[in-house]
Amino acid sequence: MADGDYDFDVLVIGAGPGGYVAAIRAAQLGLKTACAESRETLGGTCLNVGCIPSKALLHASELFEEAAHGTMAKWGIKADNVTLDLGAMHGTRLEAVKGLTQGIEFLFKKNKVEWLRGLATFESKDTVRVGDRTVRAKNIVIATGSSVTPLPGVDVDQQRIVDSTGALELPEVPEHLVVIGGGVIGLELGSVWRRLGSRVTVVEYLDQILPGMDAEVRKESNKIFKKQGFELKLGTKVTGAQANGSGVTLTVEPAAGGAAETIEASHVLVSIGRRPNTDGLGLDKAGLQVNNRAQIETDHSFRTAVPGIWAIGDVIPGPMLAHKAEDEGIAVAENIAGQTGIVNHAVIPSVVYTMPEIAGVGLTEEDARKAGEVKVGKFPMMANSRAKTNREPDGFVKVIADAKTDRVLGVWIISSLAGTMIAQAAQAMEFGATSEDIAYTCHAHPTHSEALKEAAMAVTGKPIHI
Ligand code: FAD
Ligand code: NAI
Numbered sequence: 296m297a298d299g300d301y302d303f304d305v306l307v308i309g310a311g312p313g314g315y316v317a318a319i320r321a322a323q324l325g326l327k328t329a330c331a332e333s334r335e336t337l338g339g340t341c342l343n344v345g346c347i348p349s350k351a352l353l354h355a356s357e358l359f360e361e362a363a364h365g366t367m368a369k370w371g372i373k374a375d376n377v378t379l380d381l382g383a384m385h386g387t388r389l390e391a392v393k394g395l396t397q398g399i400e401f402l403f404k405k406n407k408v409e410w411l412r413g414l415a416t417f418e419s420k421d422t423v424r425v426g427d428r429t430v431r432a433k434n435i436v437i438a439t440g441s442s443v444t445p446l447p448g449v450d451v452d453q454q455r456i457v458d459s460t461g462a463l464e465l466p467e468v469p470e471h472l473v474v475i476g477g478g479v480i481g482l483e484l485g486s487v488w489r490r491l492g493s494r495v496t497v498v499e500y501l502d503q504i505l506p507g508m509d510a511e512v513r514k515e516s517n518k519i520f521k522k523q524g525f526e527l528k529l530g531t532k533v534t535g536a537q538a539n540g541s542g543v544t545l546t547v548e549p550a551a552g553g554a555a556e557t558i559e560a561s562h563v564l565v566s567i568g569r570r571p572n573t574d575g576l577g578l579d580k581a582g583l584q585v586n587n588r589a590q591i592e593t594d595h596s597f598r599t600a601v602p603g604i605w606a607i608g609d610v611i612p613g614p615m616l617a618h619k620a621e622d623e624g625i626a627v628a629e630n631i632a633g634q635t636g637i638v639n640h641a642v643i644p645s646v647v648y649t650m651p652e653i654a655g656v657g658l659t660e661e662d663a664r665k666a667g668e669v670k671v672g673k674f675p676m677m678a679n680s681r682a683k684t685n686r687e688p689d690g691f692v693k694v695i696a697d698a699k700t701d702r703v704l705g706v707w708i709i710s711s712l713a714g715t716m717i718a719q720a721a722q723a724m725e726f727g728a729t730s731e732d733i734a735y736t737c738h739a740h741p742t743h744s745e746a747l748k749e750a751a752m753a754v755t756g757k758p759i760h761i
Contacts, residue, residue: 302430304328305318305628307330308438309332310438311342311440312342312624316624333413338396342395355384412425416577416580417577420582420604435605437599440609442569443570444568450538452538459566468492470561472560473496477505483649496558497528508707542560543562571610574589583599592611592612596630597636607620608620616645639725642657644717644721651689652710655706658705660705672752673691673750673753675746690708691708693708719733720733
């Protein structure tokens with residue numbers, strides 16, 4: 296039974312990692328909960344067209360590259376005439392998505408979360424229309440996520456000019472893929488198609504790829520991607536794209552101004568960022584406004600300016616990451632239930648799932664130096680016995696600590712296993728660890744994680760293996 300005249304104690308709008316987690320936690324806490332979702336399947340961007348299908352193709356293309364381009368052969372594993380059945384690869388990707396999205400449906404049933412199918416729009420601050428049903432809820436959580444940012448002059452047709460969703464579904468390996476935007480999506484999906492045989496050119500507006508990451512990490516990543524065969528056109532803007540039957544002609548010019556040139560591509564991927572889904576929600580009827588980036592602002596408890604309305608995930612400020620949305624989902628449900636739900640936004644790891652992986656948590660060295668005196672320890676993966684044995688020498692681990700207190704302020708990793716290794720760094724920072732705490736923690740040998748220990752030892756100048 297919901298409280299008072301309400302149909303639900305909690306109505307969550309959107310069933311992505313933010314929304315579905317919020318709904319399940321609210322139900323676990325005894326609140327009568329519904330979740331509105333307009334897609335045919337639950338799981339949002341992440342499970343349907345984001346994290347999961349992209350990682351499926353990253354994994355599969357990595358296996359293909361290892362078999363086709365000699366990595367396995369170096370170990371004496373000979374696979375002659377390796378061929379690609381792209382249809383089968385897509386089939387396995389779709390199976391992974393189906394399994395996980397149906398898993399959320401099962402979890403909704405198990406936890407008694409009602410799925411309201413359809414597009415939700417506010418009619419007032421506590422009333423929402425979903426399809427042909429109108430419901431009243433004591434608390435409403437907006438978790439509508441984000442969509443691809445369009446680029447004026449470059450119209451996505453999902454055939455020749457695709458966004459990330461189209462790039463996951465290409466029925467053939469592009470001959471020449473031009474990626475607009477050297478961010479996370481461009482490098483991950485660019486890697487997929489490069490490994491499967493495409494020539495890949497990345498056109499990036501800024502003078503370096505991967506904005507927001509530590510400068511040294513960006514520079515080293517640049518070198519690694521070039522070595523892998525990416526063509527990187529930095530400091531360049533795309534001014535137009537003309538698709539014809541067999542390809543696309545792109546017009547580009549230096550970002551700082553200068554002579555225009557054209558690039559011929561077989562396919563173009565537009566990946567210049569994502570924007571919050573706030574249009575068409577009827578926010579005005581709820582008395583809510585968005586900021587100048589179309590985001591909904593909240594306080595630390597995820598309360599919006601209107602009492603009873605909360606917001607989480609990609610639709611609010613902060614990094615657009617699934618795990619950030621999930622943690623906010625748990626916190627908002629706990630706050631609605633009268634508990635204390637907190638997310639430490641200073642410790643949100645981010646990972647680029649290329650090979651090697653690129654990961655970071657906390658401050659970049661540049662930002663840490665702006666805030667005060669720091670000590671930095673670095674250890675190359677080349678000197679890590681396991682990475683070296685596995686023939687994965689690229690990258691390094693970098694630990695940034697406060698010079699006076701030794702408290703760890705940031706950790707950056709380029710390594711085949713960076714996405715897994717960064718969890719240890721995040722946990723150490725969450726516990727307020729010093730670099731000495733990490734350096735004196737026993738790490739199993741031989742593991743890539745020993746590189747984090749050695750980088751922590753390097754903060755005070757005493758690593759063993761370099
Ligand atoms: P979303 O997942 O976008 O879900 C919002 C849901 O709300 C959608 O299903 C939408 O249909 C629904 N909705 C919107 N409006 C309404 C409405 N009015 N009524 C009903 N339903 C509505 N993040 C990572 O952390 N790791 C990764 O590896 C990663 N890979 C990615 C790869 C790609 C290609 C992309 C595009 C994104 C990736 N992301 C990744 C980002 C991640 O997907 C998002 O940060 C995450 O999905 C945000 O979760 P959310 O719950 O806020 O919103
Ligand atoms: P992004 O913000 O990571 O990168 C966009 C890039 O495009 C930037 O480098 C920017 O400078 C550049 N750019 C912008 N306008 C341009 C223009 N006109 N011409 C050329 N370059 C231009 O955005 P992306 O890659 O689209 O990803 C969107 C979001 O999805 C990210 O915020 C990310 O958090 C999330 N995501 C996360 C993943 C992960 O965690 N592994 C994987 C994929 C996406």
